Amino acid sequence: MKKTGIITILNVNNYGAELQAFALHHKLKHMGYDNEVINYLYYKNPLYKSEVDSRPLIKTSIKNKFKDFALKWIDKYSAFRYPEIAKKRKLRFFNFHKEHTSLSKVYKSYSELYEAKLDYENYVVGSDQVWNPNNGTNLAPYFLTFAPKEANKVAFASSFGVGEINESYYSKYKEWINNLVHIGTRETSGVELIKNITGRSVSHVVDPTLLLTKKDWEGLMVPYKHENPYILLFIFKKNSYAEELAYKIQEKTGFKIIRVCKNEMPLESDDKILNIRDFGPLEFLGLYSGASVVLTTSFHGSVFSLIFEKPFYTITPASKNNNSRQESLMRVVRLENRLLREGDNVDLDKLTDVDFDYVKEKLGEQIDFSIDYLKQSLK
Secondary structure, three states: OOOOOEEOOOOOOOOHHHHHHHHHHHHHHHOOEEEEEEEOOOOOOOOOOOOOHOOOOOOOOOOHHHHHHHHHHHHHHHHHHHHHHHHHHHHHHHHHHHHHHOEEEEOEEEEHHHHHOOOOOOOEOOEEOOOOOOOOOOOOHHHOOOOOOOOOEEEEEEEEOOOOOOOHHHHHHHHOOOOOOOEOOOOOHHHHHHHHHHHOOEOOOOOHHHHHHHHHHHHHOOOOOOOOEEEEEOOOOHHOOOOOHHHHHHHOOOOOOEEEEEOOOOOOOOOOEEEEEOOOOOHHHHHHHHHEEEEEEHHHHHHHHHHHHEEEEEEEEOOOOOHHHHHHHHHHHHHHHEEEEOOOOHHHHHHHOOOOHHHHHHHHHHHHHHHHHHHHHHH
């Protein structure tokens, strides 16, 4: 039997991205599909080679260019100032995929991918925001346009990352979407978008990380050794509202705060807060498993809170109306009250009031549907 090839966002040293890529690969292997991740570098990878053909559909705004530049500068400055921390973190991410993920050869550019003579049984575009119109690259590879015309092309949990797209881009998206044979998207807003753009009815499936059980993830993780309960603060960048809420929960519970993030220099730890920046994916899972409470700004932070059954709050920016990923997930499990906008008041007397039996029941239904979708879509 030929292999199945998966393309998704990979090698960006982001916990959610790396774990969702692994999860789909691992689940398909468990289902009997010999598969590998097509190692096409994401445009934010420092080794990616930008070309004329890889230019994005939507011209990158000055604001986003500055944001990308600032994040790269922060990463480089942090690596220069704290070389041992940066080296350890990078090695842990590298070793995670080396030990647990089957990868193809590396494709460093758009042309390298399209000139490759690939011969997979199935071509799958995986999860994460692979269809986000604001990505600073050509999205065509994530609609499997590099695959042979007659190939079986499947989308699983692919996400737009936005609730709406300017209609001026509908024709290009329609062309791309209609290249796919089977389509499963991660958010209900994605289902509606595809319906509006193409007229096609598609499936609403779960993020790949939910295809693996709590026991599956615990079997992989590196346990975090701790003596006392702690609040896990998992945020991408400095967020005053999240930090203030963490301190309020600390005052109520007496728990220590452990803060883990990617793009900021490590801050000084003290008796109240411990800052961690050198963990890889497996250490991150252990940190999640040991937490008593989670505060996060991350979609996958919400997902792993549900998987590990941790009382949590997900915080979204007050300045943005598009939170479709989190809203779709919280609606399924009826935990809309766990989705906060910056500035919201929180009743901490209800901090642990989460019915995880109901969560498992509702997620279980969607997980079963998603696995059936994979079985029906793949040869």
